[in-house]
Amino acid sequence: MQGFEIRVRGQVQGVGFRPFIWRLAQERGLSGHVLNDPEGVLIRVAGALDGLAEAISDEAPPLARVDAVEVSEFVFDTAPEGFAIVASQGAGAETRVTPDAATCPDCLAEIRGDGRRRHYAFTNCTHCGPRFTILHALPYDRAQTTMAPFEMCPACRAEYENPADRRFHAQPIACPECGPRVWLEVDGEERPAEEVGAVLQGAGIVAVKGLGGFHLACDATNAEAVALLRERKRRPAKPFALMGEIETIRRYAQVSEAEVELLRDPAAPIVLLQKAGEALPEAVAPGQDSLGWMLPYTPLHHLLLREWGKGPLVMTSGNLSGEPQVIGNGEAREKLAGFVDAFLMHDRDIARRLDDSVVRADPPMVLRRARGQVPGTLPLPEGFEGAPQVVGYCGQMKAAICLIKNGQALLGHHLGELDEALTWEAFEQADADYAALFDHRPEVVAVDLHPDFRASRHGAERAARDGLRLVEVQHHHAHLAACMAENGWPLEGGKVAGIVLDGLGLGPDGTVWGGELLLGDYHGFARRGWLEPAPLIGGDRAQAEPWRNALVRLDAAGLEGLADSLFPEAPRDLARQAAAKGINAPLSSSAGRLFDAVAACLGICPMRQSYEGEAAMRLEALASRALAHGELAEAGAYAFSDAGDLLKTAPFFQALAADLEAGVAPETIALRFHAALAQGFARRARSLIESGDAKAVALTGGVYQNALLHRLTCAALGDLPVLSHRTLPANDGSLALGQAVIAAAQSERD
Amino acid sequence: MALRDERVTLAHGGGGKAMRDLIEEVFTSVFAPPGMEDQARLQAEALAEPGARLAFTTDSYVVTPIEFPGGDIGKIAVCGTVNDLAVGGATPLWLSAAFIIEEGTEIALLRRIVATMAREAEAAGVKIVTGDTKVVGRGACDGVFVTTAGVGVIPGGVEMAAGRVAPGDVAIVNGVLGDHGATILAARGDLALSSAIESDCAALGHLMVDVLTVAPGAKAARDLTRGGLASALNEIAEAAGCGIEIEEDALPLRTEVVGMCEILGLDPLYLANEGRLVVFVPEAEAEAALAAMRARPEGSGAVIVGRAVGGHKQVRMTTAFGGQRIVDMLVGEQLPRIC
C-alpha cells in the first residue's frame, strides 16, 4: 500500500515525541506507526499526509527541538490498521537524554489543583521534570535512574502506558502513592515539610535538596538572615542567587520581555537583572547593581515559595567553601549541619551534580552552562563534517569537557576548579558519562598548553595510554576558536581578528598572556597586539590581591609615590624586590589583572578579593552608573600609547593619576578605563580588517562577560562584522570547544 | 704553608705542584682520608652481618649563593648524601667528595666549605674517604660544584620502599617545612626580610636509626629536597598505588615562612628542604616513631601530617575550611594557573 515515511531529526527522544505523533495521527485518522531509532524519530503513514509534516514542526512538544523533517514515499507490504507506537529499533536508539526541565504549566496546575498530585513535590511529565540529574546510565529507562527504587502504582502505570497521556513513558513519573517523599529535618528529627515556612520566617537558614544539588535558602528580605548566612558560609561578598515567582521578581528588578523569556525557559537559569523598585538588603549582592534571579523550577520549589514559605528566597549553592554543591543526604547532614537550622530533604537521589545555569539578556550571554542546558549538541560549522572524533579537556578553572563527533559538538556542563577533589571526581565522571552518551571514541585529545593544568595532564596521560594523538592548544587561540565555532564561522572562512581579553593563559613564549589581539583561524594564529606585560607578583596571588597589579603598573608609569600612598598597608618593598629579581613574578599581559589594577587604584577591594572577579565586577558596576548618567561623551577615554605591537599602559595610568588628583568621580574614571580598553583594541582590530587581513572581529575571553565592555567595543567597531558569545560562555567554560575544533582542523590537514 | 694564593687559578688544576699543594692543604689535611692511594680501602665487617646489604648513592650539589644563613654548599653535600642513604634504611658510613672549582674562587671560601664538610661528617658519623678536584675556567661553572657519593649498610630485616606504603600508614615529618627554600630565595633575591630564616640543612642518619629501632615496621621514607613535601608524597603515592591525605592545619610551618610565601605567592608544600624527611609507619608504631624523632634536635618539631588512604590514588590536602584539594607534582617552576 502506498504511503509516506517521515524522518524527524533533532532533540526528539525522551520529550514525549511519539505520543505527540500518535495524537496528530489520531486527529487526522491516519494509520501507520512511529518509532525511535538511532537517527531520531521515524514515522510511516498510509495514504495521505493531511498536513502531518507541517504540524510536526509547528506543534512540537515544549522540550523538543526539531532540526529537520524529511518526507519520502513508502510502500507498506500490508495495509496498517490503526496507528501504533512501536518499540525502538537499532543499536543506539534511546541513547539520548535531554536536559532537566522546569515544571510545566500543566503539572503546576495539578500541584495547585485538587487531584491526586495536589501539593506533590515530584510531579512531572514528558514536558518537564528531571532527566540528566537522575540518570545513572543509558538507555534512559526508569531502571537506570534514581527513580528505580520507586515502584509505580497502578494509577501511575496506567498513565505511563497510555499513549494519549502526557505521562506516556515519562520515566520519573510518580505520585504520593508510589513516589519519593519530602520532609523537614530539624536536629535530626523528622517534621512535616510545611514547617519549613516557620523556619524561614524566623530568619532561619534551610538546606533545600533540589534537582542538581543542595541549596542554602533564607528569606531574602530579612537582612539578619542574609547576614547570618554570609557569616556561616564564610562568604563575605560574592553575590547570592535569588528565587522568586515572576510577580515577586518584578517588585525588586526591572524585567524586560527578553528577560521574562529567559526566566521562563525550560532550563530555568539564573538571570542577571537590574535592581529596580523595592530594595533587598545590600548584603544579598554587595556593590552590585544587578541581582541573579531564577523562577522556581521544581514542584518542591513551587511549594516552598507559595504554599509553605513566602518569597523571595536566597538560594545559594550548599557547599563548603571552595567545594562543589553537596548532593547526598548523608553528605548534607555531615557538611552543612553547621550552616543550617533545618534540612528540606527528599529521598530521590541526585545522580549527578549540576549547578544552576547563569545567563544575561543584554547583551545575551550564557555565563555558566549547567542545569537545563546539558546535555545538548551544537552543530559545528561548515567544513567540520569529516572531522575526526576529538575530546577537548578544557582549562583549570570553570572546567567543561567537549566532544566532537559527526560534525556535532557536545559541550559538557560547568564543573569548576579541578584541584578541588570532588570537582575532579565530577570531571572523571563527566569524562566517562559524555563518552557513553555520545558513543564517543576519540582519535585526538586536545589540551591546554599549560603543563600543570590537571586537565592537560589527564589528557596527556590518556593520549599516551590509548595511543591517541595529543594536540596542545594555546589558551587564547582556543578562546578565539570557540567564539568562531559558536558563531558558525566556516573551517575555511578566512581569518578573524580576535580581541581576547582574559584572566591568563600560558603563551608559547613562556610568558603569561591575557590581553591579546590575535589574527587567526582554526589552523593557527599570530599575536598582533597585546597589553604591555607587567610582572604578576606572586603568580596566582596577584589574582587574589589587586594592589599587586596596581603597584607594578603605577611603578612602571613613574608613580611610585602614588602607589605608596594608595597601599600603605601592603608589603610593597618585598613585592618590588620580587618583581625586580623575577622571584615568582612572571610577565603577563593579562587584561583581567589590568581591571584589578584600576579597581585597586579606586579603592575597590585593593587588599583582597573575596571571590574571583569581584574587583572587575564592581568596577563594571561603577562605570555603568557613569554611563547611565550619560557621561561617556564628556568623559572621553584614556588612551594606551602604541609602541609597535604593545599597548603601553604608562600614559594611561598617568592620566588616571591626574584624574584622581583632580578629584574626578570614581564612576567616571572607571568608565574612561573601560572605554580606553575597548577603543584601544577596537582600533587595532579595525586596521586588520581594513588591511584585508581579517574578515570579522571576535570578542572573547572571560573579561568579555563584562556587558559594558562588550557594548563599548561594539560601538567602537561600528559596522564591522562582530562575532561574540551568546549561547556559550565567553570564559573558560567554552575553552574545550575551541581546543577541540583546533585539534580537528589540524587533523583535517594532515 | 706552601699555598700562598688567595684565589684558585687554572694552575691549581694543572696536575703539578700547585695542584698538589691545594689538595693537601685545603682538602686532605682536613678530611684525613685513610691511606694515600687514590682509592679508599675499607673494612667490610658491617657487611658481614647476615642479611645486611650495601647501599650506595651519589648526588651533585649546586647552590646559589654558596654560603647562606644556616649552611653552605659543603653542608648540603654531606647532609644530602647522608640523607639519601638514611631514608633508604641504611646506616651511612663513608663518603667521597669531588669538587669542580671555578677559576678565581677564593681559597678561603674553599677552606670554609671543607671545614663545614668535616664537621658535618663527623657529627653524622661518616668518614670522607676519597675525593677529587678539578679547576675550570671562568664561567664554566658557578663558583664551586660538589659531588658526593655515599656508602652505607642496610641491616638485615630493614626493607624501606615506597611501594610498601599501604592505606592506614601514618606520615610523619621531622620538623617545619620550607625553611631551606625560603632561606635560599631570600638570600638570592637579597630580600629585606623583617626576621631571619635559616636553612634547615641537617644530617638525618641518626634520626632514622632511632626511628627504625622503635618502629621496625616503618615502610618508607623520603628526604624532602627539591619539590618539597608535595613532590615526595606524590612519588610515594604513585609507587604505593594508594592515596595520601594530609591536613592543612597539621602542616608544620614557621610563621615567617608562611608570611614570606604569602607575599611571594609560593606554596610551602613545594619549597625545598635539606634536613627534612617524611616517614610512613604503621599506625601502631606512629607514637613511638614520633617520640623517637622528637628526642633528637633535628626531629624536635616532628608531627603527624597525614596518612595513606584507599579510595583514590592522589595526594589530597584537607583545607582549613574542610574541603579537599588535590596536591600535584609540578612539571617545573610554580606557574600561575588562575584564569
Ligand SMILES: [Fe+3]
Ligand atoms: Fe581563559
Ligand SMILES: [Mg+2]
Ligand atoms: Mg640523590
Ligand SMILES: [Zn+2]
Ligand atoms: Zn509537566
Ligand SMILES: [Zn+2]
Ligand atoms: Zn503513583
